[in-house]
Amino acid sequence: MAAKDYWGKGGLRRYIATRGLNAVLIERARDGRHGDPLEPLAEALQHGDSLILFPEGTRGGGPLPAPFKSGLYHLAQRFPAVELVPVYLENLHRSLPKGAMLPVPLICTVRFGAALPRRAGEDKEDFLMRAREAVVALA
Amino acid sequence: MSPREKFCWLIGGVVALLALASAIGMLLAARNRGEASRAVIDNLNSRIRAWWVMVAVFAVAFLLGKAATLVLFAFSSFFALREFITLTPTRRGDHVPLSLSFFVLIPVQYLLIGDGWYGVFAIFIPVYAFLLLPAFAALAGDTEQFLERSAKIQWAVMITVYSVSHAPALLLLDIPGYQGQNALLIFYLVLVVQLSDVLQYVCGKLFGKTKIAPVVSPSKTVEGFVGGGLGATLAGGAMWWITPFAWWQALGLSFVIVLMGFLGGLALSAVKRSLGAKDWGSMIEGHGGMLDRIDSIAFAAPIFFHLTRYFFSA
Numbered sequence: 001m002a003a004k005d006y007w008g009k010g011g012l013r014r015y016i017a018t019r020g021l022n023a024v025l026i027e028r029a030r031d032g033r034h035g036d037p038l039e040p041l042a043e044a045l046q047h048g049d050s051l052i053l054f055p056e057g058t059r060g061g062g063p064l065p066a067p068f069k070s071g072l073y074h075l076a077q078r079f080p081a082v083e084l085v086p087v088y089l090e091n092l093h094r095s096l097p098k099g100a101m102l103p104v105p106l107i108c109t110v111r112f113g114a115a116l117p118r119r120a121g122e123d124k125e126d127f128l129m130r131a132r133e134a135v136v137a138l139a
Numbered sequence: 140m141s142p143r144e145k146f147c148w149l150i151g152g153v154v155a156l157l158a159l160a161s162a163i164g165m166l167l168a169a170r171n172r173g174e175a176s177r178a179v180i181d182n183l184n185s186r187i188r189a190w191w192v193m194v195a196v197f198a199v200a201f202l203l204g205k206a207a208t209l210v211l212f213a214f215s216s217f218f219a220l221r222e223f224i225t226l227t228p229t230r231r232g233d234h235v236p237l238s239l240s241f242f243v244l245i246p247v248q249y250l251l252i253g254d255g256w257y258g259v260f261a262i263f264i265p266v267y268a269f270l271l272l273p274a275f276a277a278l279a280g281d282t283e284q285f286l287e288r289s290a291k292i293q294w295a296v297m298i299t300v301y302s303v304s305h306a307p308a309l310l311l312l313d314i315p316g317y318q319g320q321n322a323l324l325i326f327y328l329v330l331v332v333q334l335s336d337v338l339q340y341v342c343g344k345l346f347g348k349t350k351i352a353p354v355v356s357p358s359k360t361v362e363g364f365v366g367g368g369l370g371a372t373l374a375g376g377a378m379w380w381i382t383p384f385a386w387w388q389a390l391g392l393s394f395v396i397v398l399m400g401f402l403g404g405l406a407l408s409a410v411k412r413s414l415g416a417k418d419w420g421s422m423i424e425g426h427g428g429m430l431d432r433i434d435s436i437a438f439a440a441p442i443f444f445h446l447t448r449y450f451f452s453a
Contacts, residue, residue: 061231091225094229097231097234100234100238101238102238102242103238104224104234104237104238104241105217105221106221106225107221107222107225107420
């Protein structure tokens with residue numbers, strides 16, 4: 001999935017996002033929304049597709065992700081059978097930081113963790129904290 | 140003998156040597172029973188396999204000519220710089236100087252060789268990049284550890300781009316009676332350096348007892364250095380017929396190459412460990428990263444280049 005306000009702008013960007021990256025675009029700004037912003041994601045999951053989520057909702061400046069937004073929690077609630085696999089992207093914040101035009105071609109590593117176990121009755125804050133810690137543990 | 144014939148003899152010799160090494164590797168693997176020695180033999184065999192690939196790439200670039208040779212070394216610099224900067228802690232403010240190092244300094248440095256512009260080739264990085272890289276970093280406005288960050292980037296560029304580029308820069312030299320054969324000097328340099336590394340590794344594994352600098356590089360031993368260095372120096376002397384040198388000059392120069400290569404391995408091993416790593420990367424199976432393979436070339440190439448230029452070029 002990708003941000004509609006960035007990837008939906010302009011023909012080429014939209015083409016790369018939807019055709020090249022096969023991205024599901026979602027609306028980030030509150031006032032631009034009609035109905036449930038997670039609906040396109042839910043639809044993809046119902047079709048049996050896998051989604052790559054960036055639960056912090058934006059790019060940060062440091063090596064660790066910002067606190068997670070609640071979208072992940074709501075999706076996890078709706079789809080209890082979907083596996084939540086934590087992934088850490090090493091060196092990406094150095095290779096192409098926010099606002100940079102050219103990348104620095106560093107060696108970037110993708111690390112996958114074990115699927116996050118579901119806990120019955122866990123509240124939103126605890127769940128989001130635990131999900132973020134699972135990613136941080138891979139850093 | 141024509142340059143092409145000399146090249147064929149050299150490649151024939153290297154292929155024979157590799158075939159022998161592969162046979163010995165297979166024999167060792169078949170006879171081995173111990174659990175501990177298996178790791179060493181497996182690593183030896185993956186090193187030999189990687190050597191076949193490296194020799195093939197090098198030989199093809201060589202046969203394709205000057206442009207391909209420059210592209211090969213430019214990519215070697217690119218991958219080595221990438222490994223160096225990946226392990227080096229940098230900050231957001233270093234982004235522009237780093238991008239420039241990869242996308243401007245590397246192409247320009249090798250284009251200057253292609254263009255035959257020695258005067259600028261020799262000072263482009265030590266003068267222009269030296270002054271401009273920290274200036275661009277300063278524009279980003281981050282003073283945290285500014286001198287350390289600038290120094291690290293400059294060190295990385297000097298080693299992986301400037302120093303390494305002196306191997307293909309041998310093409311620039313105008314040596315009386317040796318016109319059109321300079322590519323053989325690159326081959327000579329690379330062969331002596333790598334032979335020295337390989338023989339030091341073999342002698343070290345067979346006879347190594349006294350460690351030279353155990354903290355910096357546990358695999359470097361006095362026995363390995365003396366045995367391997369002597370072997371590579373003699374081999375370099377015996378290859379005088381592909382160079383513009385007399386046999387005793389070739390012997391002397393190959394000794395310098397071996398010595399500088401050894402010091403390069405040692406110094407870069409210390410840098411690597413100060414950055415908290417054992418290998419620079421993992422792109423060459425059994426060897427580690429690109430920089431693990433060309434650290435000795437980075438130190439030997441500039442000295443070999445300047446000695447040859449001073450004493451032999453017109």
